Every structure is written in C-alpha cells, then in structure tokens.
Amino acid sequence: MIEDKNQQRTPLSELGEFKLIEHLTQHFKITQETTIKGIGDDAAIIDIKDKQIVVSTDLLVEGVHFDLSYVPLKHLGYKAMMVNISDICAMNAKATQVTVSIAVSNRFPLEALEELYAGISTASKLYNIDVIGGDTTSSTSGLIISITAIGEVNANDVVLRSGAKPNDLIVVSGDIGGAYMGLQVLEREKEVFKVNPNSQPDLSMYTYIVERQLKPEARKDIVDLLQQLNVKPTSMIDISDGLSSEIIHLCKQSNVGCDLYENKIPLDPQVISTCEEFNIDSTTIALNGGEDYELLMTISQDDFPKIKGNPNLTVVGYITEKDRGMHLVTRGETKIPIIAKGWNALGENIE
Amino acid sequence: MIEDKNQQRTPLSELGEFKLIEHLTQHFKITQETTIKGIGDDAAIIDIKDKQIVVSTDLLVEGVHFDLSYVPLKHLGYKAMMVNISDICAMNAKATQVTVSIAVSNRFPLEALEELYAGISTASKLYNIDVIGGDTTSSTSGLIISITAIGEVNANDVVLRSGAKPNDLIVVSGDIGGAYMGLQVLEREKEVFKVNPNSQPDLSMYTYIVERQLKPEARKDIVDLLQQLNVKPTSMIDISDGLSSEIIHLCKQSNVGCDLYENKIPLDPQVISTCEEFNIDSTTIALNGGEDYELLMTISQDDFPKIKGNPNLTVVGYITEKDRGMHLVTRGETKIPIIAKGWNALGENIE
Numbered sequence: 001m002i003e004d005k006n007q008q009r010t011p012l013s014e015l016g017e018f019k020l021i022e023h024l025t026q027h028f029k030i031t032q033e034t035t036i037k038g039i040g041d042d043a044a045i046i047d048i049k050d051k052q053i054v055v056s057t058d059l060l061v062e063g064v065h066f067d068l069s070y071v072p073l074k075h076l077g078y079k080a081m082m083v084n085i086s087d088i089c090a091m092n093a094k095a096t097q098v099t100v101s102i103a104v105s106n107r108f109p110l111e112a113l114e115e116l117y118a119g120i121s122t123a124s125k126l127y128n129i130d131v132i133g134g135d136t137t138s139s140t141s142g143l144i145i146s147i148t149a150i151g152e153v154n155a156n157d158v159v160l161r162s163g164a165k166p167n168d169l170i171v172v173s174g175d176i177g178g179a180y181m182g183l184q185v186l187e188r189e190k191e192v193f194k195v196n197p198n199s200q201p202d203l204s205m206y207t208y209i210v211e212r213q214l215k216p217e218a219r220k221d222i223v224d225l226l227q228q229l230n231v232k233p234t235s236m237i238d239i240s241d242g243l244s245s246e247i248i249h250l251c252k253q254s255n256v257g258c259d260l261y262e263n264k265i266p267l268d269p270q271v272i273s274t275c276e277e278f279n280i281d282s283t284t285i286a287l288n289g290g291e292d293y294e295l296l297m298t299i300s301q302d303d304f305p306k307i308k309g310n311p312n313l314t315v316v317g318y319i320t321e322k323d324r325g326m327h328l329v330t331r332g333e334t335k336i337p338i339i340a341k342g343w344n345a346l347g348e349n350i351e
Numbered sequence: 352m353i354e355d356k357n358q359q360r361t362p363l364s365e366l367g368e369f370k371l372i373e374h375l376t377q378h379f380k381i382t383q384e385t386t387i388k389g390i391g392d393d394a395a396i397i398d399i400k401d402k403q404i405v406v407s408t409d410l411l412v413e414g415v416h417f418d419l420s421y422v423p424l425k426h427l428g429y430k431a432m433m434v435n436i437s438d439i440c441a442m443n444a445k446a447t448q449v450t451v452s453i454a455v456s457n458r459f460p461l462e463a464l465e466e467l468y469a470g471i472s473t474a475s476k477l478y479n480i481d482v483i484g485g486d487t488t489s490s491t492s493g494l495i496i497s498i499t500a501i502g503e504v505n506a507n508d509v510v511l512r513s514g515a516k517p518n519d520l521i522v523v524s525g526d527i528g529g530a531y532m533g534l535q536v537l538e539r540e541k542e543v544f545k546v547n548p549n550s551q552p553d554l555s556m557y558t559y560i561v562e563r564q565l566k567p568e569a570r571k572d573i574v575d576l577l578q579q580l581n582v583k584p585t586s587m588i589d590i591s592d593g594l595s596s597e598i599i600h601l602c603k604q605s606n607v608g609c610d611l612y613e614n615k616i617p618l619d620p621q622v623i624s625t626c627e628e629f630n631i632d633s634t635t636i637a638l639n640g641g642e643d644y645e646l647l648m649t650i651s652q653d654d655f656p657k658i659k660g661n662p663n664l665t666v667v668g669y670i671t672e673k674d675r676g677m678h679l680v681t682r683g684e685t686k687i688p689i690i691a692k693g694w695n696a697l698g699e700n701i702e
Contacts, residue, residue, distance in 0.1 A: 036403060040604070041512050042441035042589055043407035043502065052387060053404065056394035057484055057499055059452040063491040090393035101410040101497055133408055140414040144490075146452055146497035148408055151394065161392050238393060253391070 009109035012138075020136050023110070024117045028124065028131045032096045034152065035130045044132035046097060051152040056087035062142035069193075070186045073112055075214045076145070077119025083240065084149035085127055085218035086293040090238040091160075092223055093153035097132045098124070101146040103139035116145075127220060157232065159297070164235040164254035168298040170317040171233075171307065173222045175266040176243055177282060180289025181274045182206065182213030208270045216293045222312060229306045233297035244287040245340035246296045248326060254298075257324040260317035260338065263331050287328070287338070360460035363489075371487050374461070375468045379475065379482045383447045385503065386481045395483035397448060402503040407438035413493035420544075421537045424463055426565045427496070428470025434591070435500035436478055436569035437644040441589040442511075443574055444504035448483045449475070452497040454490035467496075478571060508583065510648070515586040515605035519649040519670040522584075524573045524663055526617040527594060528633060531640025532625045533557065533564030559621045567644045573663060574646075580657045584648035595638040596691035597647045599677060605649075608675040611668035611689065614682050638679070638689070 012020060030038050036045035046053075060066060060080050068076075081098065088095040100120055104113065124131050129149075189201040203210055219238075226233065235254055237246045243265070251258050265286045275282040298319055299307065307313045317329070327335040363371060381389050387396035397404075411417060411431050419427075432449065439446040451471055455464065475482050480500075540552040554561050570589075577584065586605055588597045594616070602609050616637045626633040649670055650658065658664045668680070678686040 036506075037509075037511065042438040042587075043405040043444070043500075045442070045504075045509060046404040046406065047506065048399065048404065049401075053397040053399065054394040055397065055448070055450060055484060055499075055501065057450040057452050057486055057497070059454055059486045059488050059495070059497055061454045061488060061490050061495070064454070064489050087393040091396070093394070097406070099406060099408040099499060101408050103410050103412045103415070103495065133406060135408055135410045137410050137412060138415050139412050139495075141492045144410070144412070144454065144495055146408070146410055148406075148450060148499040149394075150406065153396075155387075155398065158388075158396060160388065236393075 008111050010111060012104070012106060012108065012110055012113070015110065020110075020113075024113055024136070025131065027121060030130050031128060032130045034096055035132055038130060038132040039134070044097070044099070046132070046150065048152050052155050052158065054088055054091045054093045054151045054153055055148065056084055057146070057148040058083050058087070060145040062144065067190070068143070070190055071214060073115035074119040077116040078123045078215055080145045080147055081120055081123035081127070081129075082216050082218045082293055084147045085123075085129070085220065086238040086240065088149050088151035089218050089220055089223050090236050090295060091151065091153060092157050092226070092233065092236060093151040094223070095127060095129050095149050095151040095220070097130045097150040099133040099148045100131055101135040103137045103144040105139050105141050105143070108143065127218070159233050159236040161235050161237050161250050162253040164250055164256050164298040164319045166256055166319050166321050167301055168234050168319040169301060169304060169315050170247070170258060170260065170319065171297050171299055172239070172243070172266055172314050172316050173219050173295045173312055174292070175268045175271070176239060176292045176294055177271045177285040177289050178209040178212035178268055179216060179291035180285050181271050181278070182209035182211070183291075184278055185210060185274065186213060206270065206274065208268060209274060212292065216291065218293055219295050222295050225312060231299055231303045231306050233299050236295055236297040239292050239294045239296050241290045242288040242340070243296065244338050247338060248340050250296065250298065251326050254319070255322050257320040257322050258317055258326050259320055259329050259335070260327065261329045264314065264316040266314040266316070359462050361462060363455070363457060363459065363461055363464075366461065371461075371464075375464055375487070376482065378472060381481050382479060383481045385447055386483055389481060389483040390485070395448070395450070397483070397501065399503050403506050403509065405439055405442045405444045405502040405504055406499065407435055408497065408499040409434050409438070411496040413495065418541070419494070421541055422565060424466035425470040425473075428467040429474045429566055431496045431498055432471055432474035432478070432480075433567050433569045433644055435498045436474070436480070436571065437589040437591065439500050439502035440569050440571055440574050441587050441646060442502065442504060443508050443577070443584065443587060444502040445574070446478060446480050446500050446502040446571070448481045448501040450484040450499045451482055452486040454488045454495040456490050456492050456494070459494065478569070510584050510587040512586050512588050512601050513604040515601055515607050515649040515670045517607055517670050517672050518652055519585050520652060520655060520666045521598070521609060521611065521668040521670065522648050522650055522658065523590070523594070523617055523665050523667050524570050524646045525643070526619045526622070527590060527643045527645055528622045528636040528640050529560045529563035529619055530567060530642035531636050532622050532629070533560035533562070534642075535629055536561060536625065537564060557621065557625065559619060560625060563643065567642065569644055570646050576663060580661075582650055582654045582657050584650050587646055587648040590643050590645045590647050592641045593639040593691070594647065595689045598689060599691050601647065601649065602670075602677050605670070606673050608671040608673050609668055609677050610671055610680050610686070611678065612680045615665065615667040617665040617667070
C-alpha cells in the first residue's frame with residue numbers, strides 16, 4: 001500500500017550490535033542540561049537537582065499495536081515516542097529523556113531501522129528530549145519497541161489520577177475518536193489493496209483522522225497552556241484507551257462518580273462524517289476508541305473562568321459523589337452507566 | 352526437561368490487561384524512600400534530591416536470549432533483573448527502582464506469568480529495589496521482557512568506562528566463563544532429552560556453572576566492598592558479553608591499550624573440568640563467553656595494597672599507552688592481539 005521507495009537493503013548482520021547502535025544513534029544530540037551522560041556507558045546519568053522525576057514505559061509489538069502494511073516506520077518511531085511522552089504530560093510534567101530499545105527480526109534491513117530512528121529523532125528534537133540509552137537486539141519474529149520516558153516536575157505541580165473531587169469539572173483537550181476512525185479507514189484500504197494491489201487509495205477525505213492515527217501528538221502544549229492559565233488540574237490521565245476507560249480510572253482512583261454529557265464530547269467533523277459513512281455511532285467511538293493521546297482532567301469550578309472559551313479545552317461533565325455512580329447523560333437526557341470497552345492490548349473488555 | 356508441576360492454567364483472556372497488571376504486581380511493596388509514587392498512575396514519581404540518577408535498559412527476547420525448554424520462568428524473571436542491576440553496579444551506583452514490561456503470547460497461562468513475577472519479586476526484595484511501573488501486553492509469538500533500571504549515586508562516585516589510565520591495574524571480580532559453560536551443559540542435556548524424553552539429567556557435577564547460567568547475581572556486593580575498601584575504580588564495565596569484548600570497550604573509551612595475562616584470569620575448577628570434557632580451551636571461554644555479570648574495572652596502582660589478597664578481586668593485567676595496542680599475554684609469554692568474539696545478540700563478531 002505504502003510503496004517502499006528505498007531500494008537499498010543492508011542486512012543487519014553486516015554491522016553487528018554495537019556498530020548498529022552507534023550507527024542509529026550517531027545523530028542524537030544531548031540538549032537537556034540535566035543529562036550528564038547519554039548513550040555509551042553501562043547506564044546514562046541524569047542530575048535533576050531539586051525536582052522530582054517521573055518515569056513511564058510502554059511496549060509496542062508488531063501485529064498487536066501496529067501493522068507495518070500501512071504504518072510507515074518513520075511515523076511508527078514518532079508515535080512510539082508520543083505514546084510515552086503523553087504519559088509524562090498526564091503527570092503535568094515535562095519529558096526530558098528517553099531510553100529506546102528495539103528487537104527486530106532479520107527481515108528488516110538497516111534502512112528500515114534508519115527510518116524508524118528518523119521518526120524517533122524528529123520527535124526528540126520537536127519535544128526537546130534526549131535519547132540517553134537503549135538496547136538493540138534481534139527478535140524471532142517482527143518488530144518490538146520498548147520506550148521508557150523520564151520527565152521532571154516540581155513536587156507541587158504533580159497531578160495524579162486520584163485527586164478529583166465532587167463538583168470538579170471534567171475537561172478534555174482537543175477532540176477524540178479521530179485516531180480510531182483513522183484506523184478504520186486504513187484497515188478498509190488494506191482490504192481493498194489485498195483484492196486489487198493496483199488500487200490507489202484516495203485518503204484526501206480522511207487526512208485529519210488518518211494523521212491522528214499515524215502521527216499523534218502528545219499534548220505537551222496543554223501542559224504549558226495550563227501553566228500559563230495558572231490552572232492545576234485536580235486529576236489527570238491521558239486518553240490512550242478511550243474516554244470511558246480513562247474516566248473510570250480517574251473516578252475509581254479518586255473515589256468519586258461522574259456525569260458525562262454526550263452532547264459535550266468534542267468531535268471533529270471528519271470523525272462525524274466518517275462514522276456516518278461506516279454506520280457507527282460516534283459517541284461509541286469517542287467513548288471506546290483509543291489512541292487519541294488527548295488529556296482528560298478534572299478542574300476545580302473556581303478555575304472555570306480561566307479556561308472558559310479556550311478552543312483547546314472542553315468541559316464534558318462533572319464529578320459527583322461516589323454513590324451516584326459513573327454515568328453518560330445522553331442527548332435524550334437518559335442516564336446510562338459508563339462501562340469500559342476501550343482498546344485493550346489483551347483483547348477483552350476491561351470490566 | 353524441567354517438568355511443569357503447576358497444572359493450573361488460567362487463560363490471560365480471563366483477566367484483561369488492567370486486572371492482569373494489578374494481579375501480578377499486588378505483592379510488590381515500595382521500600383525506597385525516594386519512590387514517591389509507584390505503579391498505578393500514568394508514570395511513577397521519584398525524588399532523589401542531591402544525588403545523580405543512572406538509567407539502564409535491557410530487552411530479553413525468547414529464542415534469542417533464553418530458551419524456555421530449560422530456563423524456569425522464575426529464574427528468568429530473576430535473571431532479567433540481574434542483567435539490569437548489573438549495569439547500574441557497573442556505574443558504581445546503587446539500583447533503587449525498575450520498570451518491568453512484558454509481552455506474552457496467549458500460549459502462556461496466568462500461572463506462567465506468576466512464576467516470572469515471583470522471580471522478579473525475589474530479586475527486588477533481595478536487592479532492595481522498588482518495581483515502580485511497566486506495561487503488560489500480548490505478543491504474536493513468545494515472551495519478551497523489557498526492564499529499565501534506575502539507580503542513585505553521588506556525583507563524585509560515578510565510574511565511567513572512559514577513565515582508565517596507563518599503568519592502572521585491570522581487575523576482575525569473582526570468576527568468569529561459568530555462565531557460558533553452564534549453557535553448554537544445558538544445551539547438551541536438551542539434545543539428549545529430545546532423543547530420549549525419559550532421560551533424567553544428572554547435573555550434580557555442574558551445579559555451580561548451571562547456577563551461573565540460570566541464576567546469576569549482580570555484583571552489588573562488589574560495589575559495597577569497593578566503598579568499604581575506599582577504592583574508586585578509574586573505569587568499570589560489567590562482563591555481559593565476555594572479557595575480551597568488555598576490555599576493548601574500556602580501552603577504546605579510555606583511549607588506552609592493555610596487557611591481559613592469560614594465567615591470571617580467574618576460573619572456577621568446574622569451568623576448567625567442563626572445558627576439558629567439552630574439549631574447549633578455557634581461555635577462549637573466559638574471553639568470549641558471556642553472561643557472567645562480573646565487574647571488570649581498572650584501579651590506580653596506589654590502590655593495590657587495599658585490594659591485595661581479597662578473594663573477590665583478581666588483578667588480570669594492566670593498562671598501557673594506546674599505541675601499545677590491546678594484547679593477551681599467553682602462558683607461553685607470546686602476545687596476541689585481543690579481538691572481540693563475544694556473545695552478540697545479532698549473531699556476529701563485534702569487530
């Protein structure tokens with residue numbers, strides 16, 4: 001589907017492990033003053049001084065988290081970084097360093113890994129993050145990417161999942177459901193391609209949602225915005241598995257309930273039109289589709305004037321006492337219990 | 352070969368990702384005062400205050416780094432921890448936290464993962480390390496373990512690979528070659544078992560080397576010992592790939608040469624006898640066998656009286672000017688250049 005225009009294929013066996021690491025990481029520059037020692041010793045060294053450190057890790061497996069028949073390797077490298085940076089953003093922290101480990105089968109030539117690392121490199125430059133270490137090894141099948149992200153935060157600024165209080169407003173950044181619908185479009189085109197390998201997919205109608213799927217952005221800008229607005233959320237989580245799954249996490253860990261308003265959920269027009277085309281309910285997608293990497297947070301009502309009218313932040317409901325339960329208030333004003341059916345790496349419902 | 356006595360098989364699909372993480376990590380206790388927040392949020396939080404942080408990561412892939420036909424899962428979990436802790440020791444630092452990510456195919460029942468985590472848990476208790484996060488996901492084939500270890504160290508105590516100076520002594524902890532010969536014994540028994548599944552292997556002659564392979568220890572005790580002896584090495588690395596490969600790393604990064612004495616290399620009698628039985632040269636094994644996780648360091652000659660006679664530390668040679676090259680001085684007093692042929696995850700010579 002996506003044609004490989006790079007015809008050069010250097011077998012990894014020509015390099016060996018150490019030369020491969022050296023080759024792939026040669027263009028990574030250290031920019032964080034907290035990075036004392038990056039790649040090249042047994043461990044990297046960081047000196048954060050008076051801040052706290054946040055650490056998050058994610059494992060992406062070919063055939064489970066991504067399909068290389070329509071995901072370009074460069075985008076994959078970029079996205080793998082975003083998945084981890086997003087977790088650091090969800091702590092209201094600033095990502096500063098990452099370690100990147102990959103396992104690859106010998107079906108990948110060097111040029112493929114160069115593409116993957118080009119995406120990682122782009123992300124590290126754009127988000128001002130040092131790649132300080134990693135491991136490169138072979139796998140018996142497919143590609144596995146494991147990234148650990150490290151960030152810094154003032155102890156007073158940390159936002160956990162557990163701080164939501166009754167009457168707090170529930171706020172979502174950006175819009176949701178796009179990444180999932182982008183995946184549906186790509187999966188459909190893959191099926192068409194299987195039947196007719198000469199077909200040229202026209203994705204121009206789906207640019208936004210396909211980009212949401214292939215090249216998501218971690219909402220570092222929202223963390224910066226909140227600081228500018230002088231708003232410290234009472235709780236926060238990133239939306240990787242779908243809104244319903246994430247709001248359940250926040251409510252359970254905060255020991256509260258919630259009312260979420262269907263008509264408030266921010267959807268891009270392309271999500272709505274594609275849902276209509278696929279004959280899927282857009283609210284279901286917003287609740288259960290994953291990989292949007294937006295931030296879901298709760299804020300005190302006192303902070304509402306500060307975020308009011310901001311196009312990046314949408315109030316979608318409010319926190320209630322725990323015994324009120326977790327509900328979606330539909331357009332028809334019926335209340336239905338929220339159940340997580342989000343993207344699940346092990347393939348089942350969470351509840 | 353190693354009989355699975357645990358007959359219970361709970362499919363992972365019965366739990367789902369979140370419940371699985373919860374189940375596997377429920378017994379992990381936080382013991383480090385620097386761990387502010389462990390598992391359960393988007394990221395973990397650490398507060399190291401005035402120390403520096405060291406970070407190292409390793410990826411272990413089934414069929415590449417381990418063979419489950421003779422590696423019990425509990426030992427594998429333990430070893431995966433040691434591989435990472437060893438890197439932290441090699442910085443002269445103290446490992447304090449880890450994140451543990453695993454990808455598993457559905458051929459593994461829950462009980463198998465419990466075994467794996469039991470080994471991780473044992474290591475975390477013995478080495479006083481907090482498991483603060485991770486990711487659990489499915490794989491299309493086999494088991495993948497990715498661990499990131501975090502440690503702390505006073506800025507003045509850090510030992511890099513790059514500090515060796517001419518005339519420094521080259522010192523090895525413990526003895527080497529055992530893990531590789533243990534692997535040879537296990538591989539041989541696997542072949543016997545394939546031909547005759549009723550055979551009962553007698554490993555009593557190989558207890559030490561099999562344990563070196565299956566249950567290595569990171570040399571945290573050596574880091575403590577060096578501190579007690581008031582010896583700060585000028586450079587240090589852990590021996591994961593074989594002595595020759597590691598000494599080349601030290602010399603290249605320190606811009607020096609070395610003379611390594613064949614007759615000084617510390618070998619356990621069981622390594623020598625098993626090498627004779629397998630008709631392999633024991634020096635070749637010591638130089639090129641991997642996975643011993645001993646420490647290779649250089650120390651100033653002034654510090655020699657402090658380590659002299661210590662059974663845990665053996666002087667195996669000394670550092671020379673770079674233009675003298677890197678050599679092994681054989682028992683016959685011939686000098687031969689050191690070439691790395693160590694364990695290599697991508698299957699070729701390093702040089």
